[in-house]
Amino acid sequence: MTTLIAVLYIISFSLFIYGLMGLTGPRTAVRGNWIAATGMGLAVVATLLQPGMGNWWLIALGVVLGTVIGVPAARKVKMTAMPQMVALFNGVGGGAVALIAWVEFRTTEGFQHEPLYVAIASLFAAIIGSVSFWGSNVAFGKLQELLPGKPITIGKLQQPLNAVVLLAAVVCAIVIAAGGSSEWLIIGVLVAAALIGVMVVLPIGGADMPVVISLLNALTGLSAAAMGLALDNTALIVAGMIVGASGSILTNLMAKAMNRSIPAIVAGGFGGGSAAAVASGGGEDRPVRSTSAGDAAIQMAYASRVMVVPGYGMAVAQAQHAVREMADLLESKGIEVLYAIHPVAGRMPGHMNVLLAEADVAYESLKEMDESNSQFPQTDVALVIGANDVTNPAAQSDPNSPIYGMPILHVNASRSVIVLKRSMSSGFAGIDNALFYDPKTAMLFGDAKSSVAGIVEELKAL
Template sequence: MTTLIAVLYIISFSLFIYGLMGLTGPRTAVRGNWIAAVGMAIAVIATLLLPGMGNWWLIALGIVLGTVVGVPAARRVKMTAMPQMVALFNGVGGGAVALIAWVEFRDTAGYAHEPLYVAIASLFAAIVGSISFWGSNIAFGKLQEILPGKPITVGRLQQPLNIVVLVAAVAFAVAIAAGATSEWLIIGVLVAAAGFGLMVVLPIGGADMPVVISLLNAMTGLSAAAMGLALNNTALIVAGMIVGASGSILTNLMAKAMNRSIPAIIAGGFGGSTGPSGGAGDGEERPVRSTSAADTAIQMAYASKVVVVPGYGMAVAQAQHAVREMADLLESKGIEVLYAIHPVAGRMPGHMNVLLAEADVPYESLKEMDEANSQFPQTDVALVIGANDVTNPAAQSDPSSPIYGMPILQVNASRSVIVLKRGMSSGFAGIENELFHDPKTSMLFGDAKASVAEIVEELKNL
């Protein structure tokens, strides 16, 4: 039986890795997910075969409850709410690890007679898992707009309080590792870590939320790997390390894409305002040029190259299918259509890629930021659909801007720019977009899906 379990674990984490390889492109992503899911099912079976495994009714109840809640929630969630679901489900993983650490403490009488590495790994998992759970819940609340998207702080006391609760969690953990067995200590670890998770994420604004989701995901993976080490569970170690490593790499790449350091993000983000920001910095209103769907269609119909720049506004309006129809019409007229994707467009990593893949947009037409920026000088029309901060020229021209230095999609290098937005509201960073006032920019106000549908009808009539 021991040999069989070991073989099943090897098969399971091999499928994890093979499934992850499939996530490198939309054509193989679904297959990759199914392969990884099969690997997880095998890992669960192997775990249930471990000697001494009991409480079968509780295990069955947990599986049934998880399935009843998780499957319908995942099937019904809208693409606009996918970041919230990712944050919430990721937090559940961290919470599960924290609870397992608590159970392990109780089951071993405070890690008595256990090797020191088991106590250290389990306590590390408890701290990081609890931070991830509560931090992810705050991220969910901000993305769902249950909580304000702007930073919530206690001013100058924020960082000292963060340090106090983190030191408290570590102190309780050290006391346990040193031999203390009071259950109040492990509760103290979980509560103090929870406080740290809450107080770290609350001050982070909406502009940094995609990076926060990725960071918390990495933390959940690391806590799972640590718990796997404490439980001597190979599959949990490998799966946790894959999630932790990939999440850490993604977090670093996204932070670089925003020209922000991870410590700066954790110290307190910026943004979250969604109020009007059509005026100049001194309060003076600056004019913008409006356009119509008919004029937009004519302008694109006589173009040689059109670059679509999707953002969260496209996700909110669910306009991706209308955009694909518009692109097909333009391409039938011999016009080249490309899509410029910023690494942090939307509210989670890969948000725009997933939306466009849902509309069967050819993956070859999606251009990452560096490649897209080389295309803009040869672009006749850049069609910006709900993207805001990631197209703001202030990131390159205004040293006083909070996003100064952030790499952007340089749509202002195009011959003309058309921006589809409901109004003049700011993006996640809460600052005015200088692109709206560029003489080459025209604003097409309204719901993105309805606006694109009108453009499609006008194109059909040309």
């Protein structure tokens, strides 16, 4: 039986890795998910075969509850709410690890007679798992607009208070590792870590939320790997390290895409604040040029290349299918249609890629930021659909702007720009977008889906 369990674990984490490889492209992503899910199924079976496994009715109850809650939630969630679901489900993983660490403390009477590495790994998992759970819940609240998207902070005292709470969690953990067996100590670790998760994410604004989701995902993976070390569970170690490593790499890439360091993001205080909008200059008094669906259709019908720049506004309006229909009409007229994708457009990594893949947009038409920027000067019309901060020229031209230095899509290098937006409101960063006042820019106000549908009807009539 021991050999069978080991073989099943080897097969399972091999499937994890192979499934992850499939996530590199939309054509293989679904298959990759199924392969990884099969690996997880084998890992669960191997765990249930462990000697001494009992309480089968509790296990069955957990499986039933997880299925009843998870499957409908995943099937019914709207694409606009996908970031919230990712944050919530990721947090559940961290919370599960924290609870397992608590159970291990209780069953071993405070890690008595356990090797020191088991205590250290379990306590590390408890702290990181609790931080991930509560931080993810705060991120969910911000994304779901149950909490304000702007930074919530107590000012200069925020970081010292965070340090004090972190020190409290570490001190409780050290006392436990040194032999302390009072259950109040492990409760202190979990509560202090929970406060850290809440107090670290609350001061982070909406502009940084994609990076936060990725960072919390990495923390959940690391906590799972640590717990796997404590439990001597190979599959949990490998799966946790895969999640932790991939999440860490993605977090670093996302931070670079925003020209911000990870410590600066964790320090918070950026994104969603009205002060930033005031600091960027009173753009609301500057003139803007509006257009109609008919004029936009004519302009694109006589173009050689149209570059679509999607943002969160497209996700909110669920306009991706209408965009695909518009692109098909333009391509039938011999017009090249490409999509410029910024790494942090939307509310989670790859948000725009997922939306466009859902509408069966060819993967080859999706261009990353560097490639898009090289093609904007040869683009006749750039159609910006709900994107804001990632197209703001102030990131290049205004040293006083909070986003100065952030790599952006060079939409203003196009021959003309059409912006689809409900209003002149600011984006996640809470600052005015100079692109809207560029003489070559025309604003098409309204719901993105309705605006694109109007353009489609006008194109059909041409």
